[in-house]
Amino acid sequence: MLLPMSPADSIFLMVESREHPMHVGGLQLFAPPDGADSEDVRRMFQQMVGAEDVRPLFRRRARRSIATAGLWGWDEDGAFDIEHHVRHTALPRPGRVLELLALCSRLHGNLLDRHRPLWEVSVIEGLADGRYAIYFKIHHALVDGVSALRLVQSSLSEDPDERDMPAPWAARPKPDDDARAAPSHSLIDDPAGALRSALGIAAEAAGLPGALVKTVNRGLHDQAAPLSFSAPKTMLNVPITGARRFAAQSWPIDRIRRVAKAGDATLNDVVLAMCSGALRAYLDGLDALPDVPLIAMVPVSLHVDDHHREGGNAVGVVMCNLGTNLADAAYRLAAIHASMTDGKAAMSTMSPIQILAMSAIGMSPLALAPLLGVQNMFRPPFNLVISNVPGPRAPLYYNGARLDGVYPLSIPVDGQALNITCTSYADALAFGLTGCRRSVPHLQRLLGHLDAELDALEHAAGVS
């Protein structure tokens, strides 16, 4: 039986191509408990593929046929084959993070098999320091990036001594009523649907794509609107290819928080300032820095508390002037803070339809960008998407292995060759940079530039 798929979800299947696979990803790094031996990863993998009862979300696949008039729906994969979805792989020597990022870059560039449930997990051994990694990949039609991260984290525990923990896709013996560590059960089984229903998008039904695109286009191009800027055409705003580059690194949240406090800015302002300084240095190094500032599309929560989005809070987007034309780190932070404050204030006065349009694009700028045809615009509406997704604050464990870090991989699209997604976990803020391999050369350099920019901000704020 075919269950309906919301139009908002099916957009991600419709716009997908070899050039833009529409899956999100995540990389988790685990430190095994003391006394673990080298066979433990293999045993864990075998236990993971041995899961007999797989949750419905992970068994459903996308289908369409003449009978559905070509509309996408969900049905259950009658020949579910867990060994296709869960793979065991290894890094070549010397097994540094460099080799891990190269592997994730390649894995992230391959399309998911549409005949099967739209997810894959790779258990990765061979890190020289004894840690292991898990890369997961989930189609955006199934869950969005935020939900994907939460979904995977909901299978972890704050208890380092807990064992016999099931894999994220394994059905739980009983409903998980630990609301602190996980969203509600119904959300787990359909996080994307729940979030989108909350936004009211589902109600738009079949007429959505055309109407939505029109509304969003109006919003983006209305020069009188306080949220729109004229973004420069940069090397990041070009048609892209299918291969990816991925780079990732964490910084202590305390360092970022101290800068924010000293500069009377938000933590997210400082994150954006790090991105701004890094992009400036990166583009300058390639002789590609425009004279006018880059504009980032920044999804923001319209309520202060980001931790309960399933309660129906709206997500909006602000077009942020990154101040990349300014030579001084402190000036860039000030420009960003002003731009974000203006944007959030303007949004609070917006009409419901504007909020809906902005919210929709905040949920799915990735899907809309190809529809909007940004690659053909002389001036793109924005230069890149920078998201910051709050994560769990307490250290988490999986069968005794400590989660050392979580790094998000997102979706570059035509006209948006680079995506920056950040997520917090425990005491660190992780930056995940996902770029088109051809359009964004030397992506690793951005990590060094981010580090240098945090130094510069600390120095400017007098907290170094």
Add this chain to the structure above:
Amino acid sequence: MLLPMSPADSIFLMVESREHPMHVGGLQLFAPPDGADSEDVRRMFQQMVGAEDVRPLFRRRARRSIATAGLWGWDEDGAFDIEHHVRHTALPRPGRVLELLALCSRLHGNLLDRHRPLWEVSVIEGLADGRYAIYFKIHHALVDGVSALRLVQSSLSEDPDERDMPAPWAARPKPDDDARAAPSHSLIDDPAGALRSALGIAAEAAGLPGALVKTVNRGLHDQAAPLSFSAPKTMLNVPITGARRFAAQSWPIDRIRRVAKAGDATLNDVVLAMCSGALRAYLDGLDALPDVPLIAMVPVSLHVDDHHREGGNAVGVVMCNLGTNLADAAYRLAAIHASMTDGKAAMSTMSPIQILAMSAIGMSPLALAPLLGVQNMFRPPFNLVISNVPGPRAPLYYNGARLDGVYPLSIPVDGQALNITCTSYADALAFGLTGCRRSVPHLQRLLGHLDAELDALEHAAGVS
């Protein structure tokens, strides 16, 4: 500047989809020389990606545009990025051949990036026995499977002491005039084109697809023709998905040759008999063995000497009755021998246009199958393609590492969910089985069945 692509080559781009990637592959196993240490593979990889001068064949990419009226052509990749094409990877523990085949299955199921030259190579370490492997993948539009194998082997040496050997894609300092180990230089730089020109296919130019399909269809469906049979509908003749299973194993050629001699059959007859017995056991084990015999499409050389195809020899195909309905191994071999003898005799009386049609489908049954729409036929024209490609007889080396085995990976298509390609090397004959992961479950079992069938044939022939 766009160079023209022959219509026969561009078919492979036109019919390619997520479900049937149109690349061929090969897996090479190497035993490092005595005294090699674990850093050698890494050094080899670094030397491989360090190649500064890459041969034209490996730099060309497929392009089409409005300017070319949508026709495909070749141009040079101006931003050639060798690290995209040549990758370093590793097997998870315990590093058996099982893990190697699982990795190759996954690598073979992913599409090549069409924005770049259509090839990839993975250098694979982590085999527990100290060997390393190379998996390569080349689009059929660039070279066909036979040429791909020869191309890669032409970069190897018979001299175990030779060092500083360049990678297959690296330009040679001077033309290679060793005609024994390699085809002529012009063939190396455009092997597919040379072979197809020899067949006269290129002369058909733009009118080819339609006319060719019509001719081939007539040939296949003319029940009066001695080459056609009525193949049963089997589980192998269904629409396929994109994921792959790959299994491979070698047997000593001498064992096969002794059976052939005792049974007054050809070596290829015995190879087909092994496949027949193995398919019978496999299908029977899944309660899917049809009452009537399976029909294999078998490409054959019309001249005795297979080693000089570039000289203009024609390649034809015979529809072989595999006798899978017969319970006795000796009877199956006899049926196959009779069928192949009849088929080859019939072909020698065919008109030039019939030869051309058969030759064309022999070169590219993979491309034509989707065009012919075999997946929609009540009865497929044949059940699978079984190819046997002679390879080098002398042991080969790459910078002192002995080539232990070569295993071909081919292209399943809709209606042909399993492909068997064999290739000889030194004293062994390797079977490469490539199947759709969904339609051909338990593909590994076929290896055991092949082994059992060779035993049974030896027993029947009195040479065990």
